[in-house]
Amino acid sequence: MYVEKHIFRISPDTSEKLPKSFYSDVTYNDDLKILVVSLGNYFSIPYNKIKELIFDLTNGVIDISEGTIDNIYEEFSNKTEDTLNNITNNILNGTYQHTDETTTKENGKDTYYRGYANEYNVLYKYHHKKGDKPIEEDGILTNYYGTIISNHDTGIFKYGTNNQDCIIHFGRYCIEKEQNINNVSWPMELYRLLLKFEVNRKILSKFGRKEFTLEEIKIMEDEFDSILSRAVKENNGILSSYWKEKTNTLLNRCIKYKQSMLFYIYDFTIPYDNNFIERALRMIKGKTKVSGGFRSEKGAIRFGKIMSIIKTARLRNLNPFDCIKAIFEGQTLFV
Numbered sequence: 369m370y371v372e373k374h375i376f377r378i379s380p381d382t383s384e385k386l387p388k389s390f391y392s393d394v395t396y397n398d399d400l401k402i403l404v405v406s407l408g409n410y411f412s413i414p415y416n417k418i419k420e421l422i423f424d425l426t427n428g429v430i431d432i433s434e435g436t437i438d439n440i441y442e443e444f445s446n447k448t449e450d451t452l453n454n455i456t457n458n459i460l461n462g463t464y465q466h467t468d469e470t471t472t473k474e475n476g477k478d479t480y481y482r483g484y485a486n487e488y489n490v491l492y493k494y495h496h497k498k499g500d501k502p503i504e505e506d507g508i509l510t511n512y513y514g515t516i517i518s519n520h521d522t523g524i525f526k527y528g529t530n531n532q533d534c535i536i537h538f539g540r541y542c543i544e545k546e547q548n549i550n551n552v553s554w555p556m557e558l559y560r561l562l563l564k565f566e567v568n569r570k571i572l573s574k575f576g577r578k579e580f581t582l583e584e585i586k587i588m589e590d591e592f593d594s595i596l597s598r599a600v601k602e603n604n605g606i607l608s609s610y611w612k613e614k615t616n617t618l619l620n621r622c623i624k625y626k627q628s629m630l631f632y633i634y635d636f637t638i639p640y641d642n643n644f645i646e647r648a649l650r651m652i653k654g655k656t657k658v659s660g661g662f663r664s665e666k667g668a669i670r671f672g673k674i675m676s677i678i679k680t681a682r683l684r685n686l687n688p689f690d691c692i693k694a695i696f697e698g699q700t701l702f703v
Contacts, residue, residue, distance in 0.1 A: 371429060396432070398696045401440045402689050404432075408441065409674045410688065412651075412658045444692065445670040448677055450700040455489045455680055458702065459508060462486040464515040464532075464638050466645035467508075467524065469498065470652050473661025474668055481652050481672060483645045484508045489702070490648045490679045492672035494665070499523070515631065517642050520621070530635075531628040534642035535562045538629065541618055549611050554599040555618060561591055565633050566640045578636050588633055596622055648679060677701075 376386060400422070407413045407421070415434040422430050459465050469482040480498055484491045484506070495502035500523070503509050509516065509527035516528035519537040539562075542555035565588055572580070580588070599619050606612040622629065632640040655661075655671070662668040680702060681691040691701055 394436075396430075396436075396440075398693050400430070400432075401444065401696060402692045404437055404440045405444050405674060405692055406678070406688065408437065409671055410651075410678050412655045414659060441667075441670055441674070444696060445673050447695050447698065448673050451695060451702055452491070452673060452676060454700065454702045455491050455676060456508065458489045459484050459486055459491060460512055462489075462514060464517060465508075465512065465528075466517045466639070466642050466648075468519060468521075468642060468645045468649060470649040472652055472656045472668070474665060475663060476661070479661075479668065481649065482506065483649050485645050485648055487644075488680070488683050490645075490683065491676050492649075492652075492679075494668045494672045496665075503527075515635070515638050517639060517645075519642050519646075520625070520628075522625075525628070530631055530638075532631045532638050532640070533625060533628045534640075535559075535566070535629070535632075536641040536643055538562070545611070545615055545618065549606060549608070549615065551605060552602045552615060554595050554602050555615070558592070558595045558599075558622065561595065562629070562640075565630075569633065569636055569640075573636060580633055585633060589630065592626065592630065651675065651679075 374390060376390070403422075404418060407418050408415065413421070415437050418437055419432055419434060422432055464486060466485045467483065469480050471478050471480055473479065474496070480495050480502075482493050482495065482502065484493070491508070493502070493506045493508075495505070503524070509524055512528050514528055515530040515532055516524060517532045517534065518524055519534045525531050539559045542559040545552060545555040569580075596619065599622075603612060603615050603619060606615060632638045662671065677691060677695065678688045681688040684702070694701060
């Protein structure tokens with residue numbers, strides 16, 4: 369820790385002005401600000417705990433106020449716009465993107481974050497409601513021309529040029545059927561088949577193959593259709609009206625959305641699952657559990673901006689502290 373004390377004297381014959389960085393009685397350098405931004409956002413430590421931690425680490429020399437902590441968040445957030453625009457453009461220019469949403473709280477009421485991401489970029493957008501309006505406000509899916517990977521969110525199927533269902537998410541429904549219905553095997557057979565396609569894709573990729581042949585695709589499609597044709601007979605034998613309806617719904621989904629379930633076999637560059645964005649959104653749940661959510665819309669929006677920077681830095685194997693410092697210094701990242 370290094371502390372400076374500055375004494376300024378007024379001289380009547382000078383036109384020089386006091387630098388803005390010294391307008392406050394106490395100013396903090398970027399290193400402390402970086403620590404505050406990381407602790408409060410990535411590590412979800414509340415204001416009072418950050419204040420106590422810094423006070424203890426400096427033996428009481430630095431007694432930062434909670435208001436100053438909030439001002440530091442705001443200062444950093446205001447400097448992120450150009451970098452966030454670069455993240456947005458990187459997602460829009462990608463061949464695919466993941467998207468999903470998760471629930472948080474604002475003053476006890478349910479609100480939502482929608483995440484948009486690809487391999488090296490992630491963007492969090494905060495909204496009070498679900499549906500088309502917030503998606504249109506974000507301007508990500510509405511301006512995107514590529515493949516969108518989701519957890520079978522049919523509301524976004526009208527965006528992008530192609531859609532890929534998350535196979536892992538689909539598998540959860542198949543496992544549910546196996547655990548609750550006797551003598552119905554087709555859901556798990558289909559799930560295992562879809563997983564086998566992904567294994568085959570990975571093996572071929574290791575040997576330099578970039579696609580299945582048309583003959584291979586035809587065989588895979590026939591295997592898919594064969595299981596569905598047997599599924600009708602199996603479903604008719606279900607005694608429970610509740611489970612029969614649920615299993616027929618799953619079957620109808622497979623028939624109607626066959627293209628979005630199998631798109632990954634047509635394009636090796638497309639991930640077969642949406643786990644990437646689910647992992648990226650997990651920290652929102654952690655934040656909500658630790659602090660109960662947010663006290664204001666402004667704070668929630670700011671959190672999304674800051675975490676977009678930190679998460680994108682980590683995806684690129686960059687030191688988040690270095691990236692935060694660069695933005696504090698006025699640099700624009702992730703071009």
